[in-house]
Amino acid sequence: MRILHTSDWHLGQHFMGKTRQAEHQAFCAWLIEQVREHQVDAVLIAGDIFDTGAPPSYAREQYNRFIVELRDTGCELVVLGGNHDSVAMLGESKTLLAQLGTRVIPGVCETLGEQLLVLKGRDGQPAALLCGIPFIRPRDVLQSQAGQSAEDKQKSLQQAIQQHYQALYALAEAKRAELGNALPIVATGHLTTVGASASESVREIYVGSLEAFPTSAFPPAAYVALGHIHRPQKVGGLEHIRYCGSPIALSFDEARQQKEVLLVELDASGLRGVTPLPVPCFQPMQSLRGSLKELPGVIQEVAAQGSAERPVWLEVLVLSDDYLSDLQSRIATLCDGLPVEVLRIRRERGTAVASLTSTTRETLDELSADDVFARRLQQEQLDEADVTRLQGLYRGVLADLHKPDGD
Template structure:
């Protein structure tokens, strides 16, 4: 059985005022080619297929087009909901897409066995069992209890998620016995694990509740396909627990990462081989740092990766010259006539500077809600204890609001 593990597509993302539509379309085309070339039996997308719960129409169209094109390859598709995805929006086409060989698990199901899937080889025979676990919202597995401390809530949520995994894995074992074969059991997840290395574009999921899920709480599945963290990595050094990462760079600190999807070969004994397929870079994206003199050289070098049709997107962090009041004009002069586009200028000392496009919302695009709150706190005359207290209360309010979302 050969699966292809991907996650965190974030279709419909707008990055500092720029659409990623062309990049996503190029990736989908490339992925279809890989499925054909490597005779993939099933593709797993481990959450965050969309960037928001209400994606633009072109992003939905890309999603639907990919499903139709993948169908023609003879490969199955399983889509798991992530924290960015709307359970209702993903679920509305679930029945229809099942007719096209695509199974969608948008959220935790009322009947647990609906999350247990049989994956098939191209010849139609059963190849693996899948414990399809999407992003788990606290309300899916917990009931709020009055008087619980933040630590109690974290412990309760961790135990509830672990129990969900164990119960579904037990169903998979029973199903394997029923089928009378030695089918490998695969599990998925969309969460942060202990020790995972994140990037700026990854947001906290369980604000004030669960910081990270321990690897010891996973069941003994042959392979665990994870999403949410955009940097490809093994979890705890374990070969069979993997984040494949996002297929395109979703923030400037991901610009130098080699993005990938994972080919996983399994049989009755477990994982036979895991191979990383490097994803081509469809849009040049770089973060540069230095004095104006150093940046002059770096910008010229960066321009070599761009073209008039596809300029390099740049973030510029100005070092020793950050006190200058006309940085935007100076940076613009360095870029004149070159196939580059500066999306954001930052001063090393932390003095906020707008990008050349000058939109405040573009700066906010790179901040989490908590970042904004923390910056607002820092502008007040408060000591560390007072700031910590207010930040704790803020996290508690956000956590309660998220738990109460419909």
């Protein structure tokens, strides 16, 4: 049995005013080629197929086109909902997509058995069992209790998620016994695990959700396919518990990562091996740093990666000259005539105290919403308890704002 593990596509993402549509189209075409070349039996997308709960129409079209093209390969597709995905939007077409060999688990199902799937090999015979676990929202597995501290909520949620995994795994074991075959059991998840290394494009899963899930809480599955963290990695150094990462760089701090999908081979004895398949870079991106004296050489070097049709997207961190008010025009002059496009200019700020009213004209484009809130808190004389309380309220507001309609 060969499974291709991928996640965090974020179809429909706009990155600093730039669409990622062409990159996603190129990735989908490349992925179909890998399925054919490696004779993959099933593709698992472990959450965040879309960037928002209400993706643009072209992103939905990309999703549907991929499903149709994958069907022609004879490979199954399983789509798990992530924290960016709308349960209602993903679920609305799952009955139709089932006719095209695609099974969708948008959220925790009312009946646990709906999350247990039998994956078939090319010969049409059962080859593995899948515990399909999407992003778990607290309301899916917990009832709110008055008076609980944040720590108590974390413990309760961790225990509830662990129980969900164990109950579904027990169901898989019973199904394996019923089928009478020594089938490997695969589990999925869309969450943060203890020790996972994230990047700036991984938005926090909001207050009330799990901060980090211990690896010891996973059931003894042959392989655990995880999503949510964009950096590919083994969890706790374990071969069978992995994040495949996002297929394209979703932030500048991911630009130097080698993106990949994972080819997972299983047989009756369990996991045979995991092979990373490097994803080509469809859009060069670089984060540069230096003084105005150093930047010309650095920009020239990076420009060699671009072309007139596909210029390199740049983030420039200016050192030592950050006090200048005309940085944008100076850097534009340095880039004139080169196949590069500057998407963001940042200032080092030296050792100056962070302030919302910076004398060096810091713009909101240089700050995230979290940065603005953190700097506003710094202007107040607050004790640790008040800071924690306000941070919790702030994340609660964000959770409400990001909650898709119909969820």
